[in-house]
Amino acid sequence: MSENINNIINENTSQETSIRFENITKRFGEVWANKNVTFEMYKGEILSLLGENGSGKTTLMNMLSGIYYPDDGNIYVKNQHVSIKSPRDAFKYGIGMIHQHFKLVDVFTCIENIVLGIEDKEKAKISYAKEICQQICDKYGFIIDLNKKVYDMSVSEKQTLEIIKVLYRGADILILDEPTAVLTPSEIQRLFNVLRNMRDDGKSIIIITHKLNEVMEISSRVVVLRKGECIGSVLTSTTNEKQLTEMMVGEKIDLNIQRDEPVNPEERLIVKNLSCRNKDGIKVLDNVSFTAYSGKILGIAGISGSGQREVLESIAGLIKLETGDINYFDPKDHVMKNLRNRTPMQIRDLGVRLSFVPEDRLGMGLVGNMDIIDNMMLRSYQKGYAIFVDRDKPKKLGEKIIESLQVKTPSINTQVRKLSGGNVQKVLVGREIAASPKVLMAAYPVRGLDINSAYTIYNLLNEQKNKGVAVIFVGEDLDVLLALCDDILVLGEGKVRGIVDARNSSKEEVGIMMTKSNYEKESDIHE
Numbered sequence: 001m002s003e004n005i006n007n008i009i010n011e012n013t014s015q016e017t018s019i020r021f022e023n024i025t026k027r028f029g030e031v032w033a034n035k036n037v038t039f040e041m042y043k044g045e046i047l048s049l050l051g052e053n054g055s056g057k058t059t060l061m062n063m064l065s066g067i068y069y070p071d072d073g074n075i076y077v078k079n080q081h082v083s084i085k086s087p088r089d090a091f092k093y094g095i096g097m098i099h100q101h102f103k104l105v106d107v108f109t110c111i112e113n114i115v116l117g118i119e120d121k122e123k124a125k126i127s128y129a130k131e132i133c134q135q136i137c138d139k140y141g142f143i144i145d146l147n148k149k150v151y152d153m154s155v156s157e158k159q160t161l162e163i164i165k166v167l168y169r170g171a172d173i174l175i176l177d178e179p180t181a182v183l184t185p186s187e188i189q190r191l192f193n194v195l196r197n198m199r200d201d202g203k204s205i206i207i208i209t210h211k212l213n214e215v216m217e218i219s220s221r222v223v224v225l226r227k228g229e230c231i232g233s234v235l236t237s238t239t240n241e242k243q244l245t246e247m248m249v250g251e252k253i254d255l256n257i258q259r260d261e262p263v264n265p266e267e268r269l270i271v272k273n274l275s276c277r278n279k280d281g282i283k284v285l286d287n288v289s290f291t292a293y294s295g296k297i298l299g300i301a302g303i304s305g306s307g308q309r310e311v312l313e314s315i316a317g318l319i320k321l322e323t324g325d326i327n328y329f330d331p332k333d334h335v336m337k338n339l340r341n342r343t344p345m346q347i348r349d350l351g352v353r354l355s356f357v358p359e360d361r362l363g364m365g366l367v368g369n370m371d372i373i374d375n376m377m378l379r380s381y382q383k384g385y386a387i388f389v390d391r392d393k394p395k396k397l398g399e400k401i402i403e404s405l406q407v408k409t410p411s412i413n414t415q416v417r418k419l420s421g422g423n424v425q426k427v428l429v430g431r432e433i434a435a436s437p438k439v440l441m442a443a444y445p446v447r448g449l450d451i452n453s454a455y456t457i458y459n460l461l462n463e464q465k466n467k468g469v470a471v472i473f474v475g476e477d478l479d480v481l482l483a484l485c486d487d488i489l490v491l492g493e494g495k496v497r498g499i500v501d502a503r504n505s506s507k508e509e510v511g512i513m514m515t516k517s518n519y520e521k522e523s524d525i526h527e
Contacts (some may be wrong), residue, residue, distance in 0.1 A: 005145050015043060016078070017040050017076070018045075018077070018078060019040065019075070019077060019204065021038055022074040023074070024075065026059055026071050029277070031410045032056075032227075032228045033228055036506070037229065039223050041204055044202045045221060046196075046199050047221050047223060049206055049207065049208045050210075050224045050247075051226060051450065052248055053449060053450050054408030056227075056229075064090065065086070066084045066088070087271070091171065094171055095171060096169055097166070100149075100208075102161075103162070105150065111126055113161060114129055114161070114165045114168050115129045118426070136167050141188065144160050156187075172202070174198070174204070176208065176209075178209055180211070194239060196218075210422075212241040216236055216240075219236050220237075221234070221235055226249075226250060227244055258458070259297075262296045264295060265295045266295075268293060268438060268470035270325075271293065271326055272324055273288070274314055275321065276310060276314060276321045277322065285307050285311065286493070286496065288495070290499060292439065292470040294468045296469065296487065297487075298472050298485065299473050299475060299485030300344040301510055302490060302491035302515055306494065307491045307494040312358070312441045315349050315441065316356045317339065317343050318364075320341055322382075324339050326339040327339070328354075330351065337351075352438070353436065354437055354439045355433065355441070357428055362424060370416060371413045372413070373395050376398045376401075398412045407423045415486055422449040426456075433460060438505075441474075443474040446458070473485060478510055481502065481510070482505065483502075486503075487499055488500050488510060492508060495512070
């Protein structure tokens with residue numbers, strides 16, 4: 001591997017340079033986010049940027065897109081030295097970034113977000129923008145209601161909006177931070193086809209992703225960052241996933257997901273006939289029934305928007321049900337408790353030890369403007385004035401999570417929104433597990449995590465399972481679901497398509513259940 005490190009390779013040396021970073025350095029206090037980073041990307045190539053969480057990938061791209069300004073070093077766009085001090089400057093040079101955390105105004109419609117901040121009077125017109133954006137949607141296969149309010153959108157729709165917004169502004173240098181995290185397999189392939197067309201037209205595309213299989217599929221070259229420094233670049237055609245992983249972490253790691261056999265599983269959560277509608281009156285859950293067992297991991301699979309979020313939120317007391325029951329068997333009192341339509345506080349007052357890692361980690365899970373200590377306090381704080389609140393225990397918990405999960409942060413007093421996406425997720429997962437739950441629900445807990453951190457989370461879930469916790473895991477990677485879970489509940493259009501034994505099922509079988517609305521396999525459904 002040593003011959004690949006510090007060896008920037010390109011098959012066509014005559015290619016035109018699109019972007020060049022020269023000794024880029026950025027510090028936050030005593031922490032080096034980037035240190036003397038130097039590399040080039042070329043016109044008409046798709047470049048993947050790899051690195052562990054906190055390795056400086058997003059910070060580097062934020063400097064290219066005008067969010068941050070480098071402390072030292074130079075940025076060249078098409079061989080021109082540039083000073084990018086704002087996103088407006090970035091767009092002036094044809095640079096657009098799709099962020100991992102959405103930059104949208106919730107009370108605005110899709111089309112209003114797209115035209116927001118555009119100075120060109122013609123492009124700022126709603127009617128003109130609708131026409132052009134619809135052409136973009138038709139061309140690239142995006143499905144979205146341009147009149148829909150952002151607060152009514154799913155995470156997938158928000159991601160689609162961000163992509164359309166950048167395309168509408170005419171960027172020819174695109175930065176995509178985890179662009180496939182919320183997309184279905186078919187949507188990912190459509191996006192990849194779009195990216196290939198852009199590449200063929202001479203656009204330059206940088207993708208930040210932790211999905212190594214996607215790196216191998218879509219990119220022509222890979223640049224690897226470690227601890228803020230650029231350690232090398234390799235052609236995708238000359239490397240493999242194992243080698244890239246070793247370059248990222250600096251050592252060999254085991255890529256096998258641990259899955260222990262369940263020991264004395266017992267019914268912990270019995271869900272029967274759940275039905276509910278969204279704000280538009282559309283039924284999003286239709287007679288959903290399943291059982292979660294202590295000492296087992298129940299995976300939930302389904303195309304985005306199939307009801308996964310609503311199942312977890314209804315159990316957590318965040319949405320109101322039309323019909324159905326959610327019965328929790330308390331192993332301490334040996335009694336059944338109905339959680340239907342109870343608030344999170346009422347559920348807690350019943351003595352139910354339920355932890356929830358939501359899909360929207362900086363919306364529902366954590367408060368971005370609060371530091372790590374304050375976010376630890378949110379789990380248990382109920383009333384009282386802040387001046388009288390004991391911060392000692394939350395501080396110790398935060399320090400424990402930082403150490404055990406290797407959260408990269410300048411300090412425990414750093415605002416959570418200033419952390420990388422993966423480190424935000426570590427804080428959230430660590431806090432929920434620290435509550436010693438009997439039921440742990442996690443929606444996409446490894447989304448945006450590097451491979452080493454993802455395996456840390458998988459091991460944590462397995463540890464909770466071995467402690468007798470009933471774990472419900474919503475995931476988008478079928479390979480992970482089949483390797484980690486004991487059973488998999490497959491949802492489609494808000495209905496249960498089946499429940500399968502993960503050890504004896506295939507990716508193809510689960511995929512068919514997810515995508516075919518008329519799929520029925522009654523023998524696999526366990527009441």
